[in-house]
Amino acid sequence: MNLQMRRRRSEEPEVVEEPELMEVVEEPTDDSSTTVRALRAQVRVLEQALEVAPDVPVLAGDEAAYRRRVLLAVRAVAARADDHDDPRHAAARVVAAVERLDVDGFARPVLPGIATHIIAPPPQLPAGVRTAAIASAPAPEPAPEPVVDLEPGDEVVLPVPPPAREESRRGKRRQRHHTAA
Amino acid sequence: MTTTMPTTAHEYGGLSRRYAAAGDPRMAQLAAWAADVHVLEELLWSNGLAEAPDPAAELAAIGETIAASIEAAAAALTDSGPTGRDLVEVAREALVSTFDPSVHQLLTDRFDDLDHLERGPGPGAVEAETRTAARLGGLAPADLVAELRIAAADCQAIADLLAGAGDLEGARRLGLQAQAASFEAHLVTSAVRAGDDALVTVDLRWDLVAGDAPTPERLASVLGSAERAS
DSSP: OHHHHHHHHHHOGGGOOOHHHHHHSOOOOHHHHHHHHHHHHHHHHHHHHHHHSOSSOOOHHHHHHHHHHHHHHHHHHHHHOOTTSOHHHHHHHHHHHHHHTTOOSSOOOOOTTOOOOOOOOOOOOOTTOOOHHHHTSOOOOOOSSOOOOOOTTOOOOOOOOOOOOGGGSTTOOOOOOSOOO | OOOOOOOHHHHHHHHHHHHHHHTOHHHHHHHHHHHHHHHHHHHHHHTTGGGSSOHHHHHHHHHHHHHHHHHHHHHHOOSSOOOHHHHHHHHHHHHHHTSOHHHHHHHHHHSOOOGGGGOOOOTTOOOHHHHHHHHHTTOOHHHHHHHHHHHHHHHHHHHHHHHHTTOHHHHHHHHHHHHHHHHHHHHHHHHHHTTOTTOHHHHHHHHHHTTSOOOHHHHHHTSOHHHHHO
8 A cells, every 4th residue: 555655656746745855854944944945846846857858858950850851761662662562561661661760880771570680790809910820921912803914825824623523513522633732 | 111901811811710709610610711712712813814715604613623622521521520620621621632733832821820710619609590590580581682672772762862851861871771781682692592501601791891881892892703793
C-alpha cells in the first residue's frame, strides 16, 4: 500500500506537498520562510520541466530539417515503388529508408525487414607495427597494369605456366614437376 | 624523400596482422593467402601480362594451375595437425612451385612474414559459420544481393532528392550507404561466382576498406585485376 502511494506521487508531481521535506526542515523564521517557499517552488518547476522534456533535446531547426529528410526519403522510395511490389516489403523499405537517415559513414545500409549485422573489422594496429622481415623486403611494385615498352616483333615472355589440364581439377592429383624455392 | 604507396598485397598483409592481433587466426591465414595471391598478380602485371593477347584468360589459366598445385599439396598433408602457419606455407610453396624456377626468388622476396600466424585464438575469434550467417541474415546469397541492390538504388534516390533540396550533408550520408550497398552486392556476387560459399572474400575485402569513406578507385583497388576488367 505504501509503495503504491509513493509511486503515484512520483508520477504526479503537481500534487506533491513533500511532507518528508517539511519534517526535516526546521521551523523557519519569518525572513527565511519566504526564501524556503521560493526554493520549493523552483524545485517543483524544475521537476515538472524534467518530466515533460524529451530524452534527446531537439532544436527547432534540427527537427524541421529531420522532418524534411524523412519526407524526402519516403517520397524517394515511393517513387521507386512498383505496382507489383510486395506491400509488406515496400513498407519495410520505407521504414529502412527512415532508419538510414541516422547512419553516417561507409556502412551497410539497414536492409528492409532483415536483422543483419556485420562483424566488426579487426582494429587498426598502432603505427609502425611491422615485422623486421617486411620492413626489409624489397620495395613493392607500384601499380598493376604497367605500360611495357616493346619493340615491334619482340616476344612477350611471362612467368606464366601452361594452362591447367581439365582433369587436374576437382581432386584429381597432379604430379608436380617443379620443386619449391 | 619518396613515399611508396602500399600495394594491395601489403594491405592484405597488414589486415592479416590485425586479425591475428584481434585473436582470429583463421581470418589471419586467409588474409595472408590473399596477400600472396596479390603479390603474384602484381608480379605478373609488372612482367608484361598486359601485353598478352588476353590477360584475363592468362590469369584464369594461372589460377587453374595454382589451384591444382594446392590440391596436390593438400592431399600430401599428413593428419598430424598442421598449424595455421604450416597451411599458408604449404599453399605458398605450391604457388611458387607452379612457376619456372627463375621466378621463385622474385616471388619469395615479395612474400610477407608469417610470424604473426603463430598466435592462437583470442577474444576476436569468430566461427566461420557465425561470420557467414551474420552477413547473410537468413537470406540466400542471391536474395542478399537483390536486397543490397534495392537498398543501393533507394539510398541513391534519397541522396539525389536531398541534394536537390540543398541538404548536402544528408545527401553525403545516403550516398555513402548507396556506395557501400553496391560494393557489397558486387563482393557477394563475385564470391558466389568463384565458389566462395562461405563469403570469406567478402569479409576480407570489406574489412580492408572499413572505416574509410572510400573513393570508387579505392574500392576497385581491393579487387582482383581480372575482376576490375570484367
